[in-house]
Amino acid sequence: MEKHSIAVLKEIIKQGKLSDELMSQLKKDERKGVQSLLKSYEKQKFKEKQLEENFLAMTAYERKAYSDGCKYVAGIDEAGRGPLAGPVVAAAVVLPEDFLLLGLNDSKQLNERTRERYFMYIKEHAISYGISIVDNNKIDKINIFEATKLAMLEACQQLQPAPDHVLVDAVKLNQLPCSSESIIKGDAKSISIAAASILAKVTRDHLMKELHNEFPIYDFASNMGYGTKHHMEKLREAGASPYHRKSYAPVRDVLG
Known part of the structure; x- marks a missing residue:
């Protein structure tokens, strides 16, 4: 069989058309360029598999809620408890059951460019989301912990349809009209909370700018x-x- 050029192989891989048969042939191809290309391809596929496994692991709380009969599961998180200036911002988001965004994680683990891209994707694909901003004067008046809870509750109240289960990062919200879970480091354990953390973080960053x-x-x-x-x-x-x-x-x- 005629050997493909490196440029052609790159295009085949880019288009996702690398068949098992061609893969088997390329493994026998002694050209250094081909072997280098295969190595990069296999490394990328391994990375994608890890991202898929991580994403699946982060859907455990949502899947449990769905299996319990819940239809709308919300995640809530905040940004800005520690700064000396500016507001605290909370976000709540309900994602569709088939939502997929590989690489979704705690907003602090992502660079600014990725956060901005995910920010737009989440807003576009969410069933509903809410964002609440509590300014520094209110923080001074009621303290940061109470201000954080206030922002979280206000963000959740914006959701339409209303959630029937809520996952919250670390904070316990007793005033919610539905069942809820407080999850320590939830932004790294739940896709809904991770999505909320991105909405909150990017919104606050825009405000600070x-x-x-x-x-x-x-x-x-x-x-x-x-x-x-x-x-x-x-x-x-x-x-x-x-x-x-x-x-x-x-x-x-x-x-x-």
Whole structure:
């Protein structure tokens, strides 16, 4: 049989048309370029298999809820409990039972470009999602833990249709009108919570970049309000902005 050129083989692989028969032939092909191409292909297939296995493992809580008779399972997560400035943002999302997004994980484990891409994909394919923003003034008034729970509840209340089971990252929400589970490190164990973590994280990052345009001295676009060395230096030099959390010790100390 006539040997394909490397360029042709690359195109066959790219189009997903590499048959078992051709694969068997290529394994006998002594050309270094072919063997290098096969090695890359097998490495990519192994990576895809791992992603599929990881994704399946992260659907365990959802599958259990479906088997119990639930139709709409929501995941809830937040972003921004630790920063010295800006809001806390929570997101709730109901994904379809056949939802598939290989590589979906805790938003902190993904780079910004991937988060942005997943952000759009999740919003487009979700059955429903809600996002709630609680600003720094409310955080100072009721404390960050209560503000986080408030944001989570508000995000969940936006869901239509309403969920009949809710998976929450770490926090227990007793005011929900349906059954719920609080899962430690849930954003790495549940696709619904992971999806919510991305919606919350990307939404908050966008907001912090807007605040950066208003107060560039603090470099919110880079630190997202966290107490980096540069942020602390500028906080001491310029004092607090209207978006700083005055109940947080580093900010409170600067204000005296």
